[in-house]
Amino acid sequence: MNATVARLTGKALFGGRRALLLLTLSVILVALAVLLRLSIGVDHQVSADFLGAVALGTMVPLFGLIVGTGVIGPEIDDGSIIYLLAKPVPRPSIVLSKLAVAVVATIVFATVPTFLAGVIMSGLSSGVALGFAVAALVASLAYSAIFLLLAVVTRHAVVYGLAYALIWESLIGGFVPGARTLSVQQWALSVAERIAEPGLVSSDVRLAVAGVLLAAVTILATWYAGQRLRVLKLAGEE
Amino acid sequence: MSTPSGGSTLAIDAVSRWFANVVAVNDVTMSIGPGITGLLGPNGAGKSTLINMLGGFLPPSAGSVTLNGATIWKNPDVYRVIGLVPEREAAYDFLTGWQFVLANAELHGLASPGDAARRALEAVEMEYAQERKVGDYSKGMRQRVKMASALVHDPGVLLLDEPFNGMDPRQRLHLMDLLRRMGAEGRTVLFSSHILEEVEQLAQHIEVMVAGRHAASGDFREIRRLMTDRPHQYVIRSDDNRALASALIADGSTAGVQMDEDAGVLRVQAVEFLRFTELLPRVADDAGIRLYEVSPSDESLESVFSYLVAN
Numbered sequence: 064m065n066a067t068v069a070r071l072t073g074k075a076l077f078g079g080r081r082a083l084l085l086l087t088l089s090v091i092l093v094a095l096a097v098l099l100r101l102s103i104g105v106d107h108q109v110s111a112d113f114l115g116a117v118a119l120g121t122m123v124p125l126f127g128l129i130v131g132t133g134v135i136g137p138e139i140d141d142g143s144i145i146y147l148l149a150k151p152v153p154r155p156s157i158v159l160s161k162l163a164v165a166v167v168a169t170i171v172f173a174t175v176p177t178f179l180a181g182v183i184m185s186g187l188s189s190g191v192a193l194g195f196a197v198a199a200l201v202a203s204l205a206y207s208a209i210f211l212l213l214a215v216v217t218r219h220a221v222v223y224g225l226a227y228a229l230i231w232e233s234l235i236g237g238f239v240p241g242a243r244t245l246s247v248q249q250w251a252l253s254v255a256e257r258i259a260e261p262g263l264v265s266s267d268v269r270l271a272v273a274g275v276l277l278a279a280v281t282i283l284a285t286w287y288a289g290q291r292l293r294v295l296k297l298a299g300e301e
Numbered sequence: 302m303s304t305p306s307g308g309s310t311l312a313i314d315a316v317s318r319w320f321a322n323v324v325a326v327n328d329v330t331m332s333i334g335p336g337i338t339g340l341l342g343p344n345g346a347g348k349s350t351l352i353n354m355l356g357g358f359l360p361p362s363a364g365s366v367t368l369n370g371a372t373i374w375k376n377p378d379v380y381r382v383i384g385l386v387p388e389r390e391a392a393y394d395f396l397t398g399w400q401f402v403l404a405n406a407e408l409h410g411l412a413s414p415g416d417a418a419r420r421a422l423e424a425v426e427m428e429y430a431q432e433r434k435v436g437d438y439s440k441g442m443r444q445r446v447k448m449a450s451a452l453v454h455d456p457g458v459l460l461l462d463e464p465f466n467g468m469d470p471r472q473r474l475h476l477m478d479l480l481r482r483m484g485a486e487g488r489t490v491l492f493s494s495h496i497l498e499e500v501e502q503l504a505q506h507i508e509v510m511v512a513g514r515h516a517a518s519g520d521f522r523e524i525r526r527l528m529t530d531r532p533h534q535y536v537i538r539s540d541d542n543r544a545l546a547s548a549l550i551a552d553g554s555t556a557g558v559q560m561d562e563d564a565g566v567l568r569v570q571a572v573e574f575l576r577f578t579e580l581l582p583r584v585a586d587d588a589g590i591r592l593y594e595v596s597p598s599d600e601s602l603e604s605v606f607s608y609l610v611a612n
Contacts, residue, residue: 067407071393078395141391146450149356149385150408151377293375297358 065152068160072134076168081133085126085168089176092122096180107191110184111255111263114195118177119251123199124228126173127165127206132221134161134168134207136214145297155289162211162285169203194258202251205277208284209247215291243267250277308335309369309382309457309489311355316364318350325350327513328364333491337484339504340493341524346510348493349388352462355491356385368458381409384456386447388463394436398427398446401435405450414453421449425479441472448479459483461492465499477503533577537567538594539585548584566594 076082095117103109135158138144147157177199181192209227214220235242236249243249250273253266266273311333318326326347342348353359354366360374368379393401402421406414422428425445430438435446444464451459461480465473480503484490494500500507501521509517509524517527539545546558546567554577557570571577585592 065408067404071396071404074395075393142387142389143391143393145358145385145387145389146392146405147408148358148377149380149383150405151380151410152408153377294360295358296360297353 064163065156065160068147068152068157069164071147072161072164073167075137076130076133076164081129085129085172088122088126089172092118092176093179093183096183100184105185107185107189107260107263110181110189110191111195111259113184114177114181114191115252115255115264118173118180118195119198119202119248119255120233123169123173123177123202123251124206124232124248126169127203128210128221128224128228130165130168130172131207131210132214132224134165134214135211136218136220139214139295140218142297144295148292148295148297153289154292155286158211158215158285158289158292162207162288165207165211166204169207170200173203174199189263190259191255191263194255194264197258198251198255201254201277202247205247205250205281205284208281208288212284212288212291215288215295240267244272247277247280249273308487310334311458311489311491312365312367312370313351313355314365314367316351316354316361316366318347318354318359318362324513326354326361329510329513329515330364331508331515331518333489333506333508335484335487335489336505337480337490337492337503338506338508339500340491340508340510341495341497341500342493342510342516343495345512346495347513348495348510349462351510352460352491352493356383356387356460381454382456383458383460384451384454386444386451386459386461386464388466390440390443392435392443392447392450394434397432397434398422398438398442398449399431401446402431402449402453406453409454411454417453417455418449421453422446424452425449426475440467441469444468444472444476448476456488458489459491461490463494464492465494465496473499533571533597535569535571535577535581536594536596537569537581537592538565539567540591540593541588542567544588545585545590548588548590549581552580552584554580 096113099109099113135144138147174196178192178196181195185191187193210220210224213224217223231242232246232248236246244267249266249268252264253268253270253273256264256266257270313329313331316326316329317324329351340348340351350359354361355373357373357376357379366373368382371379373379393404396404399418399422403414403418406417406421411417422431425448427442427445427449430442435443438446464476468476480490480492484505492503505520507519507521507524508515517524537545542560542565546560549555549569550558554571554573555569556572559568561568581595582592
C-alpha cells in the first residue's frame, strides 16, 4: 500500500462528477426501498427479490465497473500515470492502493445503501438486509479487482465490463444455468443465501465453492494487474 | 540544489523498435553522458520512441537500453536516478502545483518530501503559483511544474521530450537557463526537439535522428558544417536568365543550371554554399544582370536531414 497513490486516486475519484452520479444512484436505491415499504409493507420475499435484482444484480456490478475502471483507467488514457510509474514504487503496491480506494468507494456507495434499503424494507430480523450487505461487499471486492485489471489490460475496459455484466451475468446467466457457476453475482448470492432466513434467497453455487472462487478471482486479478502494470507501455504519438 | 555524485551514462546499443510492421527506431547505437545532449530530428523520426525506451516505458524490440549498465525496462529502481519530463500535457489537473510536486516527492520516498518539493518549485521559479490548480496553468507554467516534479529527487539524469513545444520566447529562455544549470552541475540532460536553433543554442552535443536512423552525432559546429556543406537548390529570377545561366555554369561552385521557361526562373544546384552566395551577386553585377529573386528551394529541415542520412 502506498498512501500517496491512495490519496491521489481518492481525490481523482471523488473530486469530479463521478461521485455525484454514484451518490444519486445510491439515493435512488434507498428511495425505491422506502416506496416499496410504504406501498406493500414488510414482505421478506419482495425485499430479497428486489435487493437481488436491483442492488446485487444491477447496482453493485455497475458501481464496481465505474469505480474499478475509474481508479486507474483515466490515468492510463491521458498518460498521467507516468508520474506514478516513473517512481521507484513497486507496481503491485500501486494496484493494491488503487484497489483499496475502489473498495472503500463501493462500500460507501453500494454496500451501505444496500444495507439501508434492506433494513428499511425488512428490518434486521430476517437477515435479508445483512445477507445482501455482505453479499454486496464481497461482490464489490471481486468486481473492483476484475474491472481494475480490465482497465490495466485494455483501453476499452468499460465496454468489456458492461458486456460481462449485462450479457454474461444477466442475459446468458438467465438462460444457461451452467453460466451462473461462473458469475460473481451468483457467488455473492450464495453468501446472502447462508445469512438470510432459509428459502428467501437461492443461489446456483454452493457457499464453499463460491467463497473459493471469489477469493481466487480477487487475488488473481489483483496480482495480474500488478504484473501488467510492470510492463505497461506508454508509446509516443509517433 | 546539490550536485549529484558522479556522472550517469545512458547507453543505447544496437537498438531497434518496431510497431507491427513499422520500424520506428532502426539499429541505433549512442551513448549519452553528463552535460546537455540535444536529440534533433523531424517529427516522426523516432525521437519520442527513443525517449520512451530511455524512460522505461517501452522495451526495445532488439538491442539494449541501459543506465550505468543496468537495464532500464522493467526496472523501477532506475527512477531514483532518472527524472522524466513527459511531452504529454496531462498532469493531475485537480491538484495545486504544490500538491502535485509534493506527491511526486512522496512517491520517491524522500526523507523530507516537503523540503524537496519546496526546493524543486524554487528551482523552476513557480513558488508564486504553487497554490493554483495545475489545470489552470498556462502551457509554460505547466512545463515548469512538470520540470519541478522531475527535479524533486535531485536526479542525475533528466529526460525531456519536446520541452519547448508551445512555449513563448521568454519561457523558452527561462527553461534553457535552467537546463544549462543542470548540465553545468554534471547531470546528464537529454532533450528532444525538431528545431535546429533550439538544439544549437542549448546542447553541447547533438544526436540527429532521421526516419528511425541515427543520422549524425557531434557538437553543433560539426552538425552545422554538415548541413551547410551540402548541395543547395536555388530558384533565381532575373531580367536575363539565359545570360546568368551561362555565367554561372562557367564557375565551379555550381553543379547544374536548369532553365525553366514556363515559370520564367532559373534552377541552380550549388555545390558549395558559402562560395555560391559570394559568387552569385558578383557574376550578376559583372554581366549587368538584375536579380529579382533568389530563394533557396529546399531549406526545409527534412531535406537537410535526408541529405545527412544519404551520407
